[in-house]
Amino acid sequence: MRSGFVWLLAAIGLVLFSGAGVSSAADHKYVGVKKCKSCHKKELIGDQYGAWQDKQHSKAFETLKGEDAAKIAKEKGLSTPAHESPECLKCHVTAYGEPATAFAKEPAPRSESCSVSL
Numbered sequence: 001m002r003s004g005f006v007w008l009l010a011a012i013g014l015v016l017f018s019g020a021g022v023s024s025a026a027d028h029k030y031v032g033v034k035k036c037k038s039c040h041k042k043e044l045i046g047d048q049y050g051a052w053q054d055k056q057h058s059k060a061f062e063t064l065k066g067e068d069a070a071k072i073a074k075e076k077g078l079s080t081p082a083h084e085s086p087e088c089l090k091c092h093v094t095a096y097g098e099p100a101t102a103f104a105k106e107p108a109p110r111s112e113s114c115s116v117s118l
């Protein structure tokens, strides 16, 4: 159950109800993991933030800056480094390609971009 939680925590796109709680596609926002941390870091409830942070999933963007990623990018003949290539970013960051309006006012850096729906 715990691992299912962590997977979900890291994997699901974040949808926040804004304003008075009226939901529409235009209201949906992506926020950074710091939002989740405010509640999910407490030991008492299992420190899901800490568990996520210790896993590779939390480093999905950083992974694209490593040697393995550079090798894959070269094999695929990409013209830009992996961490700048849409072919890789579409899976390795949250909400890649989403319009700026889909993000919270202060979007988190890509290294913190995993988020979930509330």
Ligand code: HEC
Residues within 6 Å of the ligand: 005, 008, 009, 010, 014, 031, 032, 033, 035, 036, 037, 038, 039, 040, 115, 116, 117, 118
């Ligand atoms: C204001 C506090 C708060 C914030 C902020 C918050 N959560 Fe939660 N979250 C909770 C509580 C409390 C529960 C447990 C709800 C329940 O058990 O019914 C929960 C449940 C969850 C669950 C479901 C767990 C399960 O086993 O079904 C996931 C996934 C989750 N949170 C992820 C996140 C992520 C990702 C973020 C940040 C984008 C986040 N939460 C932000 C308080 C918060």
Ligand code: HEC
Residues within 6 Å of the ligand: 056, 063, 064, 066, 068, 069, 070, 072, 073, 076, 082, 085, 087, 088, 089, 090, 091, 092
């Ligand atoms: C369709 C989604 C998707 C795309 C596109 C994608 N990746 Fe990944 N990548 C993943 C997933 C999911 C994992 C984790 C797999 C696992 O751990 O079993 C991963 C893992 C990796 C890893 C290994 C990380 C590790 O430490 O184990 C590297 C390196 C990597 N990807 C590089 C790339 C590069 C470079 C590109 C672009 C050419 C790319 N990926 C495109 C989904 C994707």
